[in-house]
Amino acid sequence: MSAIGEFIDYVTTAGNWTGPKGLLRLTVNQLLVSGIAVVVAAAIAVPAGLGFGHVRRGGLAAVSVANIGRALPSFAVLVLAFGVFSQAGRGLSIWPTAIALTLLAIPPMFTNTYTGVRGVDPRIRDAAAGVGMRRSQQLWKVEAPIALPLVMTGIRVSATQVVATATLGAWVGFQCLGTLIFEGFAQQNDGKIITGAVLVSVLTISIEVALSKLERRLSPWATTPSGGPVDEPPDPTLASPFHPGRPA
């Protein structure tokens, strides 16, 4: 039987979907561990990024975090976390995977949030202070909403990365979609391997699409078609800092 045929065979067998190691359970686990990682990482990275961005300090920290994040091998962190939790007798749990994924998720969120706040046009900061906003109002009413599209991009990048990487959790005994792949290899079951791979891909792409949509809904202004009416006579200064693409 061809690999495709085995795959179709595997997913159409009802018994493969149910039970403690069924596809539904594994998918839920994959999403659960990813959800924990993204939420915890966001709870750490977004406030930190907002804070550092608002005071306009920590540019070096942001760059360093980004670089470390890029250089950090997820797999090494996973094995390390597994080692640490094993010492505590909790090796075979959700936690080593959750911790490793959290560390993976933090850099894109922090860097994007920081960059988003830090990058707010100085004239707009000026206006926010000048109309009489307190410091906290300047952050929450102006800087944070303007940074939101970038923050959401950071979350989206992190989330897709996390969902895809959660697959590795199977290596340290966490029951997730990766389990299908590892077991499939061990059992030389192509249908199982492909099912795992396809489900991971579908999940990742779905998350990407869903968060992209959310991103646009949360910041309608950022997708406003640029270029309003032209002053009579034509006004060459229409290219605002927010829509530099408009031809003068």
Place this chain on the structure above:
Amino acid sequence: MDAAIVLNDVTKQFPGSADVAVGHLSLSIATGTITVLVGPSGCGKTTVLRMVNRLVEPTSGQILVEGTDIRSQPVHELRRRLGYVIQQTGLFPHRTVADNIATVPGLLGWDKARTAARVTELAELVGLAPDLLDRYPAALSGGQQQRVGVARALAADPPVLLMDEPYSAVDPIVRHRLQDELLDLQQRLGKTIVLVTHDVDEALRLADRIAVVNVGGRLEQYDTPTNVLRQPASAFVEQFLGAERGLRRMGLLHVADVTPSGGAIVSPTDTPATARSAMAAANMTWVGVVDDGRLLGWVDGGDLNGQATVAEAELRPFTTVVQPATVLREALDVVVTSPMLAAAVIDPDGRYLGMITIDQISDGLR
């Protein structure tokens, strides 16, 4: 005229800078006037403005707004009483036009109905079409954005408006229109406006009083535009004002500012002899004919020969006419292009007020 804003010996030195940005500046800004701070870039004029709303804290000295030291209240409360309009408007891109205008009412905790009513009122005041209110700033033209910026600054009806290079981002024609709108707005609102610009013509056009600022925030001259043009206080001011000071002044003065001469005037019933002596006295070869306060026209000296009265000579229409409200520069144009090198001054009711020639205009500029 009491002072809305007073600067007492104010100095600002930025950390790490050897030179002061503003040194020992004292300035008193009258309530209900437009004061323009003008000077070359880097002269400290923007720093002066930003010290008033405490975006910059003075190193020393004291600033009073409406008689109170600006440090005697929380900074955000001070700023809500000082409307602030900046270069390229600084509109909040994530808020609709209506929400941008409603910024300060929102901070002050106005209820929805009051805020909405105020937004509508302001949109009308600054000339924004109602359908623009739901758009985001990016969908507006430069001129429209500028109007939103002014509406936002005026939202809570602050007594003072601080404007930092408000028209630097729009093209000259739109700028001209926005300046007219500001003058019109000021006619109705009578705010105390402090405006910073590097554009001399903008300063001359808008200001009740001009403060010419030199590098280091040094106040070179503080006077009305016409006085500054007539008598620059220093070589710096003279150079900064540039060429054609006389013409520029004439752009600010009106026919009413000069004293017209009576001219050679006779009534229709006068004899040619009377007319000739009037012409001789004024050293002219023609004579204006006025009846009951109204200018009927003019008669050439040669046409008077053999007539019994002025009325019998050929009466020619007077085509070079100006009004008291005519800008002097335009009047000069009329005079120099008229065949008689003179223009009649007629008030809006048609009454004859006199003649102006280059001599009168020149006298008016002294």
